[in-house]
Amino acid sequence: MSEKTQVSEKTEFEFQASVTEVLRLVIDSLYSNPEIFLRELVSNAADAIDKRKFRAISEPEILGEEEPxxxxxxxREAKTLTIEDDGIGMSREELIEYLGTVAHSGTREFAKAIEEAKKGDFQLIGQFGVGFYSSFLVAERVDVISRAAGSNEAHRFSSDGRSSFTVEPAERDRVGTSITLHLKEDCLEYLEEFRLRGLIRTHSDYLPHPIELKVRRPKSGGEEEGDAGEEVRFERINDGKALWQKDPKELEAEQYEEFYKHLTHDFEAPLAYRHFRVEGTMLFSGIFFIPKRPPFDLFTEGAAHGMRLYVKRVFIMDNCDALIPRFLRFLRGVVDSEDLPLNVSREILQDSRVVRTISKQITKRALDLLDELAAEKKEEYLEFWRAYGAVLKEGLHFSPEYANRIAKLVRFESSKGEGLVSLDEYIERMPEGQESIYYILGANRQLVENSPHLEGLKKKGYEVLFLTDPVDAFAIEGLSEYEGKKLISAMDADVDLSDGAEDEETPELGKLEAKIKSALAGKISAVRWSKRLTDSPACLVIPPSGLPPYLERLLRAREGEMSEPPRTLELNPKHPLIEAIREKVEAGEEGVERYLEAIYGQALLSEGSPVEQPAKLASLLVELLTEKLAGQAATPGGGDVRRESEG
Structure with a gap:
C-alpha cells in the first residue's frame, strides 16, 4: 500500500496488488449470492459491540448509558443503505489496517486457496476474514465513518473497490461505526423494508443486540415527522435472544444453520451439531458444530482454534482453546457459563475447575455425536473422517483418558479391500485362531500392501490394518489393546505365526549365522529363521524395545540423522537364494559377503526404508547380475559369449 497525495488531511492510498486480487475473487465467487453482504456486515457490527462490552469490564467509562x-x-432518494453500530469503533490506523489491507488475513493464502477450490466455494471467504469486501457485491462505493472507543476523533474510509481508497477526518457524535453502501442500480431491492426484514429474520434474528430498521409509518405524534402525514422511526426487527439460551425443541435446523454461518462466516451448512445445557453444581449451555470442511490452518502450528466463550451472555473471548482438547480443535461453537468471573483471563482459564468440567462435558458430547454419526449416518461419518480423522487420532497419543472412546471411532484401510474398517468390524471378521489385531506402518498403501512382513499373515487369512497417515506412527503408540485384543505390528520380532507341532523343522543356522553377523556388523542386532516369509528371501523386524522404521525415520529426519538402527534379520529357509548362500558358507567358499550385503539392501528397500549408500548397492547388484548372466552365457567349451563376439 502506498500513499499518493495528501490534501487537507485527506490521504489517498493505493491498494496492494494482492488486495485488488482478493476483491476480484470475492466478487467472482459470490456474484450469484449477493445478499450475504448484509449478514457479513451485521455480524461484524455485532462482534464490534461484543468487543466494546468486553473492554467495558475493565474500562466501564467506554460504555454509554444506552444499550448498544x-x-x-x-x-431511497440517495440510493444508499447504512449499517450503523455502537461497537468498539476504529481509529484511523485501524481503518487502514482492517479495511485497506487484508494482509493480516493471509491474502496470498486466500487467493491461492480460492483459485484452487471449485467456483462458488463460499466457505473460504469466511475462513480468511474478508467478509467486509462482500459490500462491493451490491455497492458502487462504500463509505465507512468510525470513532474508536476512548477517542474524540472520527475518520472516513471511502473506496469504490477498484484500485485505491481514501482516509480523512470526519464527524461522528458517538463511538461506533457506520457503513454506507452506495447501491448499484440492480441492487435497489435492498432498500425495501420487506427485503431487509426478511434477510435479518433469516440470517441474524438470534443476535443478542437489538437490530433496528428505520421505517416510515402513518403519523401518530412520533419523534421525527416526514412528508404526507408520516413519521420516521426505528423498529426492532430481530428476536435478540441468544440461540443457545432457547429450548432446542423450539428451534428448526435452519436456525442452527444460520447461527453457525454467522458464527464462523462459513457459507455451507455444518456437517452436524449438538445443543446442550448442563445444570447442577455448575450451570452452562452452548452449541458446538462440526464444519463440513476443515479450515486451511487446521494443522498450522500456533493457529487459533477453540470455542467462543461467554459469561452470563457477555462475550469474553474467541478461540478459547481451554474448552476443548486438541484432538477436537475442528469444533466451532459457543459456551456460556454462569460460574466464571467476567474478568477471566486465558491464564486463569487453564487452571479453572469450572473450565475443566465444561471441557469434559463438551468432549463427552462430541464423542457421543460422532458415535451416533458412525452408527446411523455412515456416509456422513466417512465424510467427517476424511476431513478430520488425522486430528481425531492425535487423541490416542495425547489424550490417553479418551483413547478407548476414540479407538471405536477410528477407521483404517486394510488388506481386505479398498474400503475403511473399524476395529469392531475387524474383530468381527477375525478367523478362528487369530488372537491379535495386526497392523503395519508405512508411507502409503502400495508400499505396505506389498511388504514381505505380510506374507505369513496373508497365508493364514489374517487381515492387516494399513496405517499410512504421518500421525499414525505416534497415535498407535497410545493404543496397545482394544476389546482385549493386543495390537501388534506385522514388523515386530515377536509376531508368532507358528502352528505348534505342525510346523516343519528348520535347519540350524550354523556357520551362516556367524558369517552374516560378521558381514553385516553394526547393521543387524541378530539373525534368525523366519516363520512369516513365504516368497521373499529376507526381512528386517523390530526388536521388543525398538521403534517401527517409519517412526524412526520421522524422528531421525528431525535430528538430521540418516543411519538405520540395528534390527533383527529374518531369513526364509525355503527360499532358493538363501539355500544357495547357506551351501556356499558351509562349503567355505569366498565372496559370500557380497550376497549378504545385497540381501540386507533388498530387505530395506522392500519395506520402504532408504539404504545408506544406494549407489554402492546398485553397483553391487549390477556386479552380481553380470557374473550370473555371464556364467549362464558361457559356451560348453568354457568360452565367454561376449569375448567370442569380440573376436
Whole structure:
C-alpha cells in the first residue's frame, strides 16, 4: 500500500496488488449470492459491540448509558443503505489496517486457496476474514465513518473497490461505526423494508443486540415527522435472544444453520451439531458444530482454534482453546457459563475447575455425536473422517483418558479391500485362531500392501490394518489393546505365526549365522529363521524395545540423522537364494559377503526404508547380475559369449 497525495488531511492510498486480487475473487465467487453482504456486515457490527462490552469490564467509562444497537438506514432518494453500530469503533490506523489491507488475513493464502477450490466455494471467504469486501457485491462505493472507543476523533474510509481508497477526518457524535453502501442500480431491492426484514429474520434474528430498521409509518405524534402525514422511526426487527439460551425443541435446523454461518462466516451448512445445557453444581449451555470442511490452518502450528466463550451472555473471548482438547480443535461453537468471573483471563482459564468440567462435558458430547454419526449416518461419518480423522487420532497419543472412546471411532484401510474398517468390524471378521489385531506402518498403501512382513499373515487369512497417515506412527503408540485384543505390528520380532507341532523343522543356522553377523556388523542386532516369509528371501523386524522404521525415520529426519538402527534379520529357509548362500558358507567358499550385503539392501528397500549408500548397492547388484548372466552365457567349451563376439 502506498500513499499518493495528501490534501487537507485527506490521504489517498493505493491498494496492494494482492488486495485488488482478493476483491476480484470475492466478487467472482459470490456474484450469484449477493445478499450475504448484509449478514457479513451485521455480524461484524455485532462482534464490534461484543468487543466494546468486553473492554467495558475493565474500562466501564467506554460504555454509554444506552444499550448498544445496530441500525439499518435505507435512503431511497440517495440510493444508499447504512449499517450503523455502537461497537468498539476504529481509529484511523485501524481503518487502514482492517479495511485497506487484508494482509493480516493471509491474502496470498486466500487467493491461492480460492483459485484452487471449485467456483462458488463460499466457505473460504469466511475462513480468511474478508467478509467486509462482500459490500462491493451490491455497492458502487462504500463509505465507512468510525470513532474508536476512548477517542474524540472520527475518520472516513471511502473506496469504490477498484484500485485505491481514501482516509480523512470526519464527524461522528458517538463511538461506533457506520457503513454506507452506495447501491448499484440492480441492487435497489435492498432498500425495501420487506427485503431487509426478511434477510435479518433469516440470517441474524438470534443476535443478542437489538437490530433496528428505520421505517416510515402513518403519523401518530412520533419523534421525527416526514412528508404526507408520516413519521420516521426505528423498529426492532430481530428476536435478540441468544440461540443457545432457547429450548432446542423450539428451534428448526435452519436456525442452527444460520447461527453457525454467522458464527464462523462459513457459507455451507455444518456437517452436524449438538445443543446442550448442563445444570447442577455448575450451570452452562452452548452449541458446538462440526464444519463440513476443515479450515486451511487446521494443522498450522500456533493457529487459533477453540470455542467462543461467554459469561452470563457477555462475550469474553474467541478461540478459547481451554474448552476443548486438541484432538477436537475442528469444533466451532459457543459456551456460556454462569460460574466464571467476567474478568477471566486465558491464564486463569487453564487452571479453572469450572473450565475443566465444561471441557469434559463438551468432549463427552462430541464423542457421543460422532458415535451416533458412525452408527446411523455412515456416509456422513466417512465424510467427517476424511476431513478430520488425522486430528481425531492425535487423541490416542495425547489424550490417553479418551483413547478407548476414540479407538471405536477410528477407521483404517486394510488388506481386505479398498474400503475403511473399524476395529469392531475387524474383530468381527477375525478367523478362528487369530488372537491379535495386526497392523503395519508405512508411507502409503502400495508400499505396505506389498511388504514381505505380510506374507505369513496373508497365508493364514489374517487381515492387516494399513496405517499410512504421518500421525499414525505416534497415535498407535497410545493404543496397545482394544476389546482385549493386543495390537501388534506385522514388523515386530515377536509376531508368532507358528502352528505348534505342525510346523516343519528348520535347519540350524550354523556357520551362516556367524558369517552374516560378521558381514553385516553394526547393521543387524541378530539373525534368525523366519516363520512369516513365504516368497521373499529376507526381512528386517523390530526388536521388543525398538521403534517401527517409519517412526524412526520421522524422528531421525528431525535430528538430521540418516543411519538405520540395528534390527533383527529374518531369513526364509525355503527360499532358493538363501539355500544357495547357506551351501556356499558351509562349503567355505569366498565372496559370500557380497550376497549378504545385497540381501540386507533388498530387505530395506522392500519395506520402504532408504539404504545408506544406494549407489554402492546398485553397483553391487549390477556386479552380481553380470557374473550370473555371464556364467549362464558361457559356451560348453568354457568360452565367454561376449569375448567370442569380440573376436
Amino acid at each position: 444497537k445496530i441500525r439499518l438506514i435505507p435512503d
